[in-house]
Every structure is written in structure tokens, then in C-alpha cells.
Amino acid sequence: xxxxPSTRDRLVQAATRLFRQRGYDGxxxxxxxxxxxxxxxxxxxxxxxxxxxxACAAADWTASEIIRVIDDSFRTAPDWRHGVxxxxxxxAKLFDILESADACxxxxxxxxxxxxxxFRAQAEHSFDRIIAAATRxxxxxxxxHEAAHDAAETFIIGFQGSWTLARTRRKSDVxxxxxxxxxxxxxx
Amino acid sequence: xxxxPSTRDRLVQAATRLFRQRGYDGxxxxxxxxxxxxxxxxxxxxxxxxxxxxACAAADWTASEIIRVIDDSFRTAPDWRHGVxxxxxxxAKLFDILESADACxxxxxxxxxxxxxxFRAQAEHSFDRIIAAATRxxxxxxxxHEAAHDAAETFIIGFQGSWTLARTRRKSDVxxxxxxxxxxxxxx
DNA sequence: CCGCCAATAGACCGTTTGGTCTAGTAACAC
DNA sequence: GTGTTACTAGACCAAACGGTCTATTGGCGG
Numbered sequence: 001x002x003x004x005p006s007t008r009d010r011l012v013q014a015a016t017r018l019f020r021q022r023g024y025d026g027x028x029x030x031x032x033x034x035x036x037x038x039x040x041x042x043x044x045x046x047x048x049x050x051x052x053x054x055a056c057a058a059a060d061w062t063a064s065e066i067i068r069v070i071d072d073s074f075r076t077a078p079d080w081r082h083g084v085x086x087x088x089x090x091x092a093k094l095f096d097i098l099e100s101a102d103a104c105x106x107x108x109x110x111x112x113x114x115x116x117x118x119f120r121a122q123a124e125h126s127f128d129r130i131i132a133a134a135t136r137x138x139x140x141x142x143x144x145h146e147a148a149h150d151a152a153e154t155f156i157i158g159f160q161g162s163w164t165l166a167r168t169r170r171k172s173d174v175x176x177x178x179x180x181x182x183x184x185x186x187x188x
Numbered sequence: 189x190x191x192x193p194s195t196r197d198r199l200v201q202a203a204t205r206l207f208r209q210r211g212y213d214g215x216x217x218x219x220x221x222x223x224x225x226x227x228x229x230x231x232x233x234x235x236x237x238x239x240x241x242x243a244c245a246a247a248d249w250t251a252s253e254i255i256r257v258i259d260d261s262f263r264t265a266p267d268w269r270h271g272v273x274x275x276x277x278x279x280a281k282l283f284d285i286l287e288s289a290d291a292c293x294x295x296x297x298x299x300x301x302x303x304x305x306x307f308r309a310q311a312e313h314s315f316d317r318i319i320a321a322a323t324r325x326x327x328x329x330x331x332x333h334e335a336a337h338d339a340a341e342t343f344i345i346g347f348q349g350s351w352t353l354a355r356t357r358r359k360s361d362v363x364x365x366x367x368x369x370x371x372x373x374x375x376x
Numbered sequence: 377c378c379g380c381c382a383a384t385a386g387a388c389c390g391t392t393t394g395g396t397c398t399a400g401t402a403a404c405a406c
Numbered sequence: 407g408t409g410t411t412a413c414t415a416g417a418c419c420a421a422a423c424g425g426t427c428t429a430t431t432g433g434c435g436g
Contacts, residue, residue: 007383023300025213029424039385040425046383050425101304107352112211116289124356153353154369157362161349164295165341168312174345181342195413217394227415228395234413238395 008046010036016058020102024055024112024119052115056122062105063126067133074137083137084155085179091159092172104163106130106156131156158182196234198224204246208290212243212300212307240303244310250293251314255321262325271325272343273367279347280363283354292351294318294344319344346370 005013014036018027029051033040047053069090070083077083094105107123131152138148158178166174180186193201202224206215217239221228235241257278258271265271282293295311319340326336346366354362368374 023211023213025211026300028422030422040387041385041427042383044425107356112214120356120358127353127356150369157349157353157366157369158345159349160352161345161347164348165315165345168295168308168315170308178345181338181345216392218392228417229397229415230413232395 007036007038007042011038011043011046011054012057012061015054016062017102019055019058020105023103024051052118055119059122059126063129066106066130070130070133070137074134074140077137077141080138080141080143080151081179081183083141084182088159088162088175088178091163092166092175095163095166095172095175101167103167104160106160106163127156154182195224195226195230199226199231199234199242200245200249203242204250207243207246208250208293211291212239240306243307247310247314251317254294254318258318258321258325262322262328265325265329268326268329268331268339269367269371271329272370276347276350276363276366279351280354280360283351283360283363289355291355292348294348294351315344342370 011032015027015032018032018035021027029040029043032054033043043054044050047057070087073086073090074083077086106127112119131149134152134155135145135148138151139145141148143151158181159175162174162178166172199220203215203220206220206223209215217228217231220242221231231242232238235245258275261274261278262271265274294314300307319337322340322343323333323336326339327333329336331339346369347363350362350366354360
């Protein structure tokens with residue numbers, strides 16, 4: 001029973017949380033190190049390029065978490081709208097747990113830092129993974145590949161915008177209301 | 189003919205651009221000062237709280253710019269969809285001019301910095317101004333207040349998400365495709 | 377026991393940060 | 407002229423930054 005997460009994992013998770021709260025440039029290395037309970041030497045052992053490497057790892061980890069939620073939401077969904085709705089409700093719950101303070105978990109920690117294009121590329125990659133995951137479920141529900149991809153993009157675009165608005169207002173309702181915005185009110 | 193912008197305006201505009209490119213914490217005061225050609229003393233004369241004040245002024249200024257584009261797009265629009273479409277095309281053009289590098293002009297510079305709640309409140313205010321502007325045009329086009337407000341929110345949520353995706357991909361198409369996503373393909 | 381290497385530990389460094397403070401200047405009132 | 411106010415100008419500072427470097431530890435193969 002090895003329930004202690006590895007040093008590397010503790011770093012990535014602490015970094016993810018802090019970047020989400022304060023942004024890349026707003027978070028100091030010392031802060032991450034303290035939070036993770038890890039000395040500086042270990043950071044540069046696991047991530048030779050330091051902060052930038054850590055940010056990319058954090059982005060990757062976040063994308064995987066999102067995909068896990070997508071899986072949980074769509075695996076048993078009878079149709080596309082149900083999958084989207086479940087996802088939105090799960091994320092609204094997460095939003096409330098986070099006390100409305102954090103950036104959108106998908107994009108929060110990207111687009112900053114000196115190394116602009118590296119981060120942009122990492123964001124694009126994470127985004128594509130997420131959209132691809134959703135697309136697969138759309139196909140499984142009978143949509144053509146093109147239709148599924150389009151639906152997945154619309155879904156993620158709407159989610160991204162909704163999270164941002166929810167954050168400015170500190171109200172998770174916006175997230176729960178997304179399916180009705182995208183697909184119209186439920187017909188009895 | 190006083191075509192020289194005031195010291196204050198030069199500061200706000202330089203700050204707006206830099207914050208949009210590198211974020212709040214990513215931008216140094218020196219950088220802003222150099223860009224604006226203004227010494228430090230003047231900054232703290234016009235903005236006693238320094239960087240934070242400047243950021244709020246920049247957010248306000250940006251919101252006004254966005255509302256100007258909304259005005260230009262909706263004033264002569266025959267219906268809601270036309271207004272949204274014109275807005276999206278104008279913003280796509282802006283996106284291309286900015287070389288795809290910048291954050292969403294609506295939200296780019298918010299949500300960072302030590303003073304979390306002040307910035308959040310400023311973002312909420314700017315957001316509301318923009319949604320209110322769009323809502324007014326919706327009412328003018330015959331929608332009830334509630335319907336117009338809802339349409340405006342959906343529009344801005346979609347725009348926000350689209351800009352983010354456009355930025356990760358460095359392609360403005362996503363912006364131009366938004367109306368079709370929201371309102372379906374054009375019927376002949 | 378030794379040798380080896382991954383990993384830990386944190387002192388240390390040069391740079392840059394946002395912010396303060398004193399001095400100087402231009403315009404107007406009287 | 408003098409006084410006053412609004413603004414410009416930039417030297418200066420303590421603190422924090424990301425990153426480097428040396429030393430040490432722990433565990434496994436031999």
C-alpha cells in the first residue's frame with residue numbers, strides 16, 4: 001500500500017492548484033515548493049527546465065482530469081445532450097468546491113510566461129485531447145465524425161465561456177444553464 | 189488641435205496592450221513606463237494605488253472599446269443574428285491584426301494580481317456593461333427584456349469561448365463560425 | 377563493505393520587481 | 407514678483423524572483 005504520492009506528483013498537483021488560483025507569473029517557485037513540501041533541488045531534478053516544465057506537466061495533468069470527467073459523464077449517457085448536461089453539473093459542483101476562485105481548469109494556467117509559443121502549443125494540445133475525447137462519445141452516440149467534432153467544439157467553447165462568466169459572478173448557475181442555451185429548453 | 193494623448197491616456201493604453209499580451213503579473217511597471225514614455229512619478233500621481241489602479245482603468249477602457257464595436261455592429265443590423273455576425277467578423281479582423289497573440293480583449297487582463305476580489309469585481313462590472321449594451325440592442329429589435337438579456341449572455345459566453353479557442357489555434361475562423369454554432373446554418 | 381546514482385536539501389546569487397521619496401518644472405493666481 | 411498646485415523626473419530601496427551549485431542522503435547491485 002503506497003498511498004504517499006511521489007515527489008513529482010506532489011509538485012505537479014501543488015503547481016496546478018496555485019497556477020489556477022494566481023496564474024503562472026503570479027505564483028512563486030517558493031510558494032509551490034512550500035505547498036508541496038519539496039526542496040528546490042528536487043524540483044530541478046524532476047523538471048530540468050524549472051517552472052516552464054512544471055507548468056506544462058500541470059496542463060497535461062489537468063487535461064487528463066477533465067477527460068476523466070468527460071468519461072464519467074458520457075459513458076452511460078443515452079444521448080449527447082445528457083452527456084453535456086451531466087458534465088456541466090459535475091463541473092458546477094467542482095466550481096462550488098473550489099469556492100469560485102479558480103480559473104477555468106481547462107485553460108487557467110496557460111498563455112503566460114516568457115515562453116509564449118511553447119505554452120500556446122501545450123494549450124492547443126490539451127484542448128485537442130479534450131475535444132477528441134468528447135468527439136469519440138458523439139460518434140458512439142450515432143453522430144458522424146464531422147457532426148460529433150463540431151458538437152464537441154461547440155460544447156467546449158460554451159463551457160469555456162460559461163466558466164469565465166461564472167467566475168466573475170461567483171455563481172455556478174451559469175454552468176448548469178449551458179445545455180439549455182446550446183440546445184434549447186427541455187421539451188416535455 | 190490637441191492631438192497628443194494625455195499622459196494618463198498613454199499610460200492606460202500602453203498598460204492595456206501589455207497586460208493583454210503578457211498578463212498582469214507578467215508585465216513589469218518599467219515596461220509600461222518605457223512603452224508609454226512616462227516617468228514613474230507621473231504614474232503614481234495619476235494612479236495612487238499604482239499597478240492595480242492602472243489595471244482597473246485598463247479594464248474599463250477595454251470594455252468601452254468593446255461596446256463601441258457592439259454599437260457599430262448592431263446600430264444598423266436588421267435583426268439579432270446580423271448584429272452578432274457583424275460583431276464576430278469585426279473581432280476576427282482585430283484578432284488577425286493582433287497577430288493572434290493576445291488574450292480575449294474582454295477578459296484578458298483580469299483575474300490576476302494579489303488583490304483578487306477587487307479585480308473580480310472590476311471584471312464583473314465590465315462584463316455587465318457589455319451585456320447590458322447588447323441587451324439594449326436586442327430589445328430594440330423586438331425582444332422582451334428577458335429574452336434580450338438571455339440572448340446577450342449566450343452571445344458573450346460564446347464569444348469568450350471562441351476567442352480562447354481561436355487563440356490556442358491562432359486561427360480567427362473560430363470567431364467567424366460562432367453565429368452558425370449558436371443559431372444554426374443560414375437558411376437559403 | 378563499497379560504489380554508484382537517483383533524489384533530497386537548502387544556501388546562495390544576480391536580476392528584477394513594485395513602490396517610495398526628494399527634487400525640479402510649468403502654469404496660473406494674486 | 408511670490409505662493410500654490412499639478413505634474414514630471416528618476417534615483418533609490420527592500421523584497422521577491424527564478425535559477426545554480428555544492429553537499430548529503432538512501433537504497434540497491436556487486
